[in-house]
Amino acid sequence: CAHDVINQAGLLATDVSSIAITNQRESIVIWDKQTGKPLAPAIIWQDRRTASYCQALAAKNLMIGAQGSNGSSNNSSQGDMASEVQRITGLRLDPYFSASKIAWLLEHNPKLSVRASKGEIAVGTIDSWLIYKLTGGEHVIDVTNASRTLLYDIHKLAWSEELCARFGIPMNILPKVLPSDGDFGKTKKGLFAKQIPIHSVLGDQQAALFGQGCLEAGMAKNTYGTGCFMLMNIGQKPLLSEHKLLTTIAWQRKSAPTRPDNLSFEQIVQSGRRMLQPPSREVTYALEGSVFMAGAIVQWLRDNLGMFQKSGEVEDLARQVDSSEEVVLLPAFTGLGAPYWRSDISASITGMSRGTTKAHIARAALEAVAYQTYDVLIAMQKDSPHPLTELRVDGGAANNDLLMQFQADLLGVPVLRPKDTEITAKGAALLAGLKTGLYDDATMQASWQVDRVFEPSMSIDIRAQHLNKWQQAISRALMVP
The missing domain is CATH 3.30.420.40 (ATPase, nucleotide binding domain)
Structure with a gap:
């Protein structure tokens, strides 16, 4: 191979x-x-x-x-x-x-x-x-x-x-x-x-965080795959979650240089300065939240309900309607992950009427991915002293424009999709390049390029209506004995 x-x-x-x-x-x-x-x-x-x-x-x-x-x-x-x-x-x-x-x-x-x-x-x-x-x-x-x-x-x-x-x-x-x-x-x-020589080893989600250039505390990424994996850089001190999230090691760099004059990485990139301080062995920590069902929901619609032939067709189907109306798809096929951690809850589709079509269900499926991501990131913001100012995204489902726009609307912050959405392998490779001296941190940061920025455009009232609909569905599910 x-x-x-x-x-x-x-x-x-x-x-x-x-x-x-x-x-x-x-x-x-x-x-x-x-x-x-x-x-x-x-x-x-x-x-x-x-x-x-x-x-x-x-x-x-x-x-x-x-x-x-x-x-x-x-x-x-x-x-x-x-x-x-x-x-x-x-x-x-x-x-x-x-x-x-x-x-x-x-x-x-x-x-x-x-x-x-x-x-x-x-x-x-x-x-x-x-x-x-x-x-x-x-x-x-x-x-x-x-x-x-x-x-x-x-x-x-x-x-x-x-x-x-x-x-x-x-x-x-x-x-x-x-x-x-x-x-x-x-x-x-x-x-x-x-x-x-083998000079770089990272777990897949940590590699994605590194590859996304989330080197500053408060920066976060979400990998949209079969499930969703969100990590937020919280700096050099481990912070134990009070909202059912995980605290994990993001990376430890034996050869990590420190920043000159306390400049941000963005300022270093702009000035072209190199990292000249002695190496540091500091560990960088992250908060993590996992969503069990994301792309797997789309697979279920395709394979079990036969709504379309290819997963990529879900966006076109969902765009056939302007709204999911009152339909909510709660994708608890294997229970709910962070921040609920309830394995006893079953999946459901609620709010349907005789006018409900497969397009409404497809749109509700995409919205469910964004809702679950919202829940985890809100929990992260409660745990972390660093406000979320943007979300960097990768993974196959990050190519779904409808999903990414809805995600930005719910969070109220820009969602940034890089040109390379398969970022995990790149993250590990970048770390190896830094170790071998092929490039420095500034060069690595400059290599991250945006494909598209999804800016929030939904009104506060409409956003509140969407979140209320989701939270009601969650509340009903959590009441299950």
């Missing part, structure tokens, strides 16, 4: 200065440390088999130590597992993340558990597995992927002994954690014409 990419680019392996990796987060692989042979099928991030396990853990009360100012533990107190997990990792106790998946594999395979206790096996997220195979033996992980395992202390920047013990996971099977632009090793001899 890598050889094909190099050939398609008209290059030779000797032309490649660095490899960048971006990957689906939370998915895990377990393998033999000596042979590199996988010891069980991978468990992907969507897998919910450990839901009851997580619920049982969440119900437990624990004796926990309060965190001192120096990071030490003191003054034991009664607490619950879910709160302790959030305090340490910034995440929710949920099967979405890696820890319960690893615990399940060890619990359901006694031989694996014995071998794990002896340090004979290795476990990692997809980036770890790829690096191991490319290098022929390096067992490492980048900090953004580590922060999604439910085992990593985002304050101490280390694996949590406490959480590893709670989940029954030996620490000696976990990979070494490196900065996002760390030295992850070189490709093994014979794989390419030369050994190529």
Whole structure:
């Protein structure tokens, strides 16, 4: 596959200065440390088999130590597992993340558990597995992927002994954690014409945030794919959400330069100045909210209801009517994600009349994506001291002009769509370029180009009517016992 990419680019392996990796987060692989042979099928991030396990853990009360100012533990107190997990990792106790998946594999395979206790096996997220195979033996992980395992202390920047013990996971099977632009090793001899260093690894959503140029606190992006993934840069201090969002590590740059004279990145770009200060190892954090159903709603309309042949046709169908009228599509096919986190709610279409057409339903489907995004971003603004002044978007559904305009109207801020909406791989590549010195931060910022800006144009009264319609539908759903 890598050889094909190099050939398609008209290059030779000797032309490649660095490899960048971006990957689906939370998915895990377990393998033999000596042979590199996988010891069980991978468990992907969507897998919910450990839901009851997580619920049982969440119900437990624990004796926990309060965190001192120096990071030490003191003054034991009664607490619950879910709160302790959030305090340490910034995440929710949920099967979405890696820890319960690893615990399940060890619990359901006694031989694996014995071998794990002896340090004979290795476990990692997809980036770890790829690096191991490319290098022929390096067992490492980048900090953004580590922060999604439910085992990593985002304050101490280390694996949590406490959480590893709670989940029954030996620490000696976990990979070494490196900065996002760390030295992850070189490709093994014979794989390419030369050994190529791996200089950049980022989880997919963090890569999109970086690729969107969201380098300042308060800048946010939304990736519109099967679901929606919103991340907001909150700077160098972890901020635990009070509105059911996640706190995650956006990136850590080993080679990160600091800004001269406290200039903004925009001012640096305009002045052409370069970053001359010594490198910083500071971590950048982000708030994150996930919406389970976005493009998947359109797929449902296509595959289950047969409303159109191709997903791209949904916009033309929705434009056949000026409004969805009273129709609201609540896309809780797998429950509701952030900021509600209700797995017991079912999907529904309400507000229909005899005059309702498939065009109304198609328009309501697109509006549902924007409504869910609105809910998450409002929660982010409540958590963050930084106001949202614009939203940068990417992913396949970001090419839907009707959706993007409605999104801007709901949020009341501009929605910026770059020329390159498949930004995830670009984000990881940009970080590798920065590490190797091909360009600096100013050059990277200047490379981000806008395709179109969607300015809010809806009146305050009409906007309020739309939001009230959605909030009523949510309120009815949340009342389900």
